[in-house]
Amino acid sequence: MTLRHDLLVVGGGPAGYAAALYGAATGLDVGLVEEGRIGGTCLHLGCIPAKELLETASVLRTVRDASQFGVSTGDHKPVVDLSVSQQRKQEVIDSLAGGLSSLLAGRDVTVYDGTGRLGADHVVTVDGPNGSTVVVADHIVLATGSTPRTIPGFEVDGTLVVTSDELLSLLEVPDRVAVIGAGAIGCEFASMLADYGSTITLLEALPEILPGCDTDVAGALQRSFHRRQISVHTGVVVHGHDPAGGVTTVRFGNDEAVEVDLVVMAVGRQPRGDSAGLVDTRVVVDDRGFIQVDGRLRTGEPGVYAVGDVVATPQLAHVGFAEGMFVVKDILGEAPTPLDPTTVPWCIYSHPEVAFAGLTEAAAVEAGHDVVVSSHRFAGNGRARILGDTDGLVKVVAERDSAGRAGRILGVHLVGPWATEQLGQGYLAVNWEATVDEVAAFIQPHPTLSEMFGETVLALTGRALHG
Numbered sequence: 001m002t003l004r005h006d007l008l009v010v011g012g013g014p015a016g017y018a019a020a021l022y023g024a025a026t027g028l029d030v031g032l033v034e035e036g037r038i039g040g041t042c043l044h045l046g047c048i049p050a051k052e053l054l055e056t057a058s059v060l061r062t063v064r065d066a067s068q069f070g071v072s073t074g075d076h077k078p079v080v081d082l083s084v085s086q087q088r089k090q091e092v093i094d095s096l097a098g099g100l101s102s103l104l105a106g107r108d109v110t111v112y113d114g115t116g117r118l119g120a121d122h123v124v125t126v127d128g129p130n131g132s133t134v135v136v137a138d139h140i141v142l143a144t145g146s147t148p149r150t151i152p153g154f155e156v157d158g159t160l161v162v163t164s165d166e167l168l169s170l171l172e173v174p175d176r177v178a179v180i181g182a183g184a185i186g187c188e189f190a191s192m193l194a195d196y197g198s199t200i201t202l203l204e205a206l207p208e209i210l211p212g213c214d215t216d217v218a219g220a221l222q223r224s225f226h227r228r229q230i231s232v233h234t235g236v237v238v239h240g241h242d243p244a245g246g247v248t249t250v251r252f253g254n255d256e257a258v259e260v261d262l263v264v265m266a267v268g269r270q271p272r273g274d275s276a277g278l279v280d281t282r283v284v285v286d287d288r289g290f291i292q293v294d295g296r297l298r299t300g301e302p303g304v305y306a307v308g309d310v311v312a313t314p315q316l317a318h319v320g321f322a323e324g325m326f327v328v329k330d331i332l333g334e335a336p337t338p339l340d341p342t343t344v345p346w347c348i349y350s351h352p353e354v355a356f357a358g359l360t361e362a363a364a365v366e367a368g369h370d371v372v373v374s375s376h377r378f379a380g381n382g383r384a385r386i387l388g389d390t391d392g393l394v395k396v397v398a399e400r401d402s403a404g405r406a407g408r409i410l411g412v413h414l415v416g417p418w419a420t421e422q423l424g425q426g427y428l429a430v431n432w433e434a435t436v437d438e439v440a441a442f443i444q445p446h447p448t449l450s451e452m453f454g455e456t457v458l459a460l461t462g463r464a465l466h467g
Contacts, residue, residue, distance in 0.1 A: 001134075002134045002135070002136055003110075003136070005030060005031040005136075006028040006029045006030065006137065006139065007020075007028045007029070007030045007137055007138070007328070008030070008116075008124055008140050009031070009033065009143055010033045010116040010124060010142050010276050011033070011040065011143030012039065013042055013043075013143060013145045013308060013320065014039075014043075014308065014317040014320040015309070015320030015321070015324045016143030016307070017038065017040075017100060017104065018323075018324030018325055019323075019324035019328055020104065020109045020324075021109070024109050025107060026328060026332060030110070031111075031112060031135055032104065033116035033135075034112070035114060035115040037097065038100055038104070039096065039100055042320075044093060045165050045168060046164065046317075050164070050185075050188060052085075052089040054188060054349050056082075056085040057191070057195035060078055060196070061351065064078050065388065080197075082196075083171055086169065086170075089168075113129060114128025117276060117277030118276050118277050118278055118283070118304070119277060119280050120280035120281060122136055122137055122139075122303060124136070124137070124140065139303050139304075139305070140304045140305070141306070142291060142306040142307070142310060143306070143307050143320070143324070144272045144276050145271075145308060145310060146271045146309035146310065147269065147270050148164055148265065148270070149267045149268045149270045150163065150267065151265070151267055153238075153240035153241065154238075154241060154265060156265065160241075160243055160247075160262065161248075161262075161263045162264055162265065164264075167264055174198055174260075176199045176258075176259065176260040176261050176262075177190075177260055177261065177264060178201045178203060178258055178260045178262070178263045178264070179193075179201070179264045180203050180238055180263065180267060181204065181266035181267040182202050182266075183209075183210065183267075183268065184346075184348045186266030187210060187225075187348060187350045187354075188350050189266055190202045191225070191351045193264075194225075194229075195351065199231075201233065201250075201260065202225070202230055202231065202233065203233050203236055203238055203252055204232070204234045204235070205236065205238070209221065209222050209225075210348070213356065214356065214362075215360070216375060216393065216395055217354055217356065217393070217395065217413045217415045220352075220391065220393055220415045221415055223391075224392070224415075233252065236253035236256070237252065239251040247259055247261055269315055270289055271288065271291070271311075271312075272309075273285035273286070273291045282299070282301040283300055283304060284300050286312075288312070290310065290311055291311055293305070293311050295338045296330055297311065297327050297330070305330075307324050307326075307327060311323075313341050318345065319341075323339065342359060342363075343357055343358055343427075343430050343431050345423055347420040347423065352392045352417060352419065353415070353416065353417070353418060353420050354414065354415045354419055354420075355415075355423035356411065356412060356413040356414065356423070356426075357412055357423060357426055357430045358409070358426075358430035359410045360397070360411055360413065361395075364397050364410050369400075370400040371397055371410065372397075372399075372405075372406040373397050373398070374457070375394060378390045378417065378452060381447075381451070381452050382446070383447040383449045384417055389416075389417040390416075392416025392417070392419065393416065394413070394416070394453055395411075395413040395456070396453070397410045397411040398410060398436050401435075405461075405462065406435075408433050409426075409430055409433075409439065411430060412426030412427070412429060414426070414453075416452075417449055418449055422449055422452075422453065425439075425450065426453055429457075436457050436461050439454070439457045440457050440461045455467060
């Protein structure tokens with residue numbers, strides 16, 4: 001028997017389940033195919049477990065520094081019990097997964113347990129534990145996600161060499177760790193493990209950590225890492241490793257080497273473009289594994305879209321959410337505005353945290369803008385002083401207007417305490433194309449960390465208050 005839907009989504013991660021939930025909310029008859037667990041990588045092996053374990057690191061850091069506030073732990077040195085952390089992590093995941101399943105059921109989304117393969121004429125064959133099911137839909141959304149990348153010479157064995165999949169189930173703190181890749185994932189893991197007590201060597205092939213971030217922000221994070229005794233090597237190629245006796249020696253750069261107990265691969269994620277079959281369709285997968293789409297996320301097969309990590313847009317869960325909702329609007333003929341990858345919000349949960357939206361100073365100049373820049377450091381912020389967490393800065397990039405003054409805000413970049421929670425107003429300013437004068441007119445609450453954004457914008461008007 002062939003089953004039918006208005007919309008069928010292949011993949012139940014953030015992009016896929018967003019399309020399913022949003023589509024159902026508009027009245028469409030929706031089916032969702034998932035071969036693993038609803039929620040995908042983000043919920044089970046990515047965003048949620050990573051941030052849960054980073055919060056463990058934050059709590060440990062707070063207790064370790066409690067004496068600065070007159071709170072004594074006596075002669076007891078705080079230690080982390082990762083078995084307890086892992087249990088709490090799983091409780092958070094299970095709670096969220098249960099809530100998501102209830103949402104899907106409440107909106108009458110039909111969930112198919114199995115691997116979906118798209119063929120001609122919008123026919124999807126779902127191979128599940130109880131056999132095959134054939135499903136046809138007017139519209140198909142491919143949301144097959146991604147898997148961790150590795151590099152030649154580093155076979156993942158789950159013991160000496162791990163990816164994020166294995167690291168997020170860690171039960172013991174390793175003494176010495178090499179983290180390969182200093183992008184968002186690598187910096188989060190390096191920060192987390194350093195807080196746990198590991199000695200960290202962070203290796204990056206590009207000239208700076210956090211490629212794509214504003215240079216001042218990346219530099220501030222690297223200086224903070226240096227103060228925390230995280231050894232950072234940029235512009236180095238990793239050549240391989242030599243395991244022996246339960247440890248391994250990682251070779252990199254010009255005859256440099258470091259002996260470690262664990263190697264963490266953090267070199268990005270590989271899209272799963274071919275995983276949905278696509279035989280006898282006009283869906284094209286490029287040589288990197290991405291499904292090719294146009295500006296409206298449409299593939300070469302009429303009525304078939306692709307969203308999330310499997311397309312060449314920022315591999316972020318919240319971008320997946322937005323893309324899932326976008327395609328439903330497009331299906332309904334609502335002509336939504338295409339997503340602009342240069343203005344999406346980015347959040348990195350290292351210590352200190354990093355968050356930004358819009359153009360970096362360098363990117364703005366390269367795009368031909370005449371820019372005006374202002375930055376303020378958290379060292380001068382009252383709330384940061386109270387928290388005892390003053391590393392970092394706020395930087396705002398604006399376009400110079402015809403009168404020679406700072407005008408439209410092009411980018412907002414933060415590194416510092418709770419930066420990820422502070423980004424909201426900066427993100428709105430960038431996407432609403434607000435000017436510095438418009439933003440400066442609003443009152444910022446005091447004492448807060450977020451008033452630093454207001455102070456930085458105020459300085460661009462030519463009439464700074466505190467700096």
